[in-house]
Amino acid sequence: DTEVTQTPKHLVMGMTNKKSLKCEQHMGHRAMYWYKQKAKKPPELMFVYSYEKLSINESVPSRFSPECPNSSLLNLHLHALQPEDSALYLCASSRRLAKNPSNTGELFFGEGSRLTVL
Amino acid sequence: DQQVKQNSPSLSVQEGRISILNCDYTNSMFDYFLWYKKYPAEGPTFLISISSIKDKNEDGRFTVFLNKSAKHLSLHIVPSQPGDSAVYFCAASDDQGGKLIFGQGTELSVKP
Numbered sequence: 001d002t003e004v005t006q007t008p009k010h011l012v013m014g015m016t017n018k019k020s021l022k023c024e025q026h027m028g029h030r031a032m033y034w035y036k037q038k039a040k041k042p043p044e045l046m047f048v049y050s051y052e053k054l055s056i057n058e059s060v061p062s063r064f065s066p067e068c069p070n071s072s073l074l075n076l077h078l079h080a081l082q083p084e085d086s087a088l089y090l091c092a093s094s095r096r097l098a099k100n101p102s103n104t105g106e107l108f109f110g111e112g113s114r115l116t117v118l
Numbered sequence: 119d120q121q122v123k124q125n126s127p128s129l130s131v132q133e134g135r136i137s138i139l140n141c142d143y144t145n146s147m148f149d150y151f152l153w154y155k156k157y158p159a160e161g162p163t164f165l166i167s168i169s170s171i172k173d174k175n176e177d178g179r180f181t182v183f184l185n186k187s188a189k190h191l192s193l194h195i196v197p198s199q200p201g202d203s204a205v206y207f208c209a210a211s212d213d214q215g216g217k218l219i220f221g222q223g224t225e226l227s228v229k230p
Contacts, residue, residue: 004161042207042220042221042223043162044220045217045219090162092161106152106164106167107218109154109162111160112160
């Protein structure tokens, strides 16, 4: 069982819709991530939050807007998406970002939200 | 520019034999490497990792080898089991902290 929960599991939206993807973890992790994965491709980093602050934005278009309301929650707000944005959106968390030999750097992933933009 | 490369998109192995999955990287700043396993319709699951100060890390049936001079790592699974059939992603972490770069994945099929 994954300890990172993502909702919804599936989402179909039109190009004019506004929707949100949600992610929750209760492992006390202070770093949270959004990744995007297209079919037959590796996960690609979109955003990283560390201690509820945005620390990395991988030049993601503004139609994707992340939000970290508290240390357990991470949202991805979607607006005016394009059909090519259809993908599996993966949320992940880790204990922290800092390079520390005792920190395995392990990310815990959720099962993903499968997004289809019509 | 693909910084982490898995050149074999698929691998088929007989149950009980060794599976060897390979990964190459180009960024010499990478100092932590991880392997993830992914089943369809699920998120990736962490399998094993290795720091650049080591050349080998073993966990049960899984061993990861790192050759820094060649910028190459490999995952050995022995003995392979049908339940190991999945897509395996190699990933590397750089000094920017929190940024995991994934390879394209290798689909492993272990046949009974």
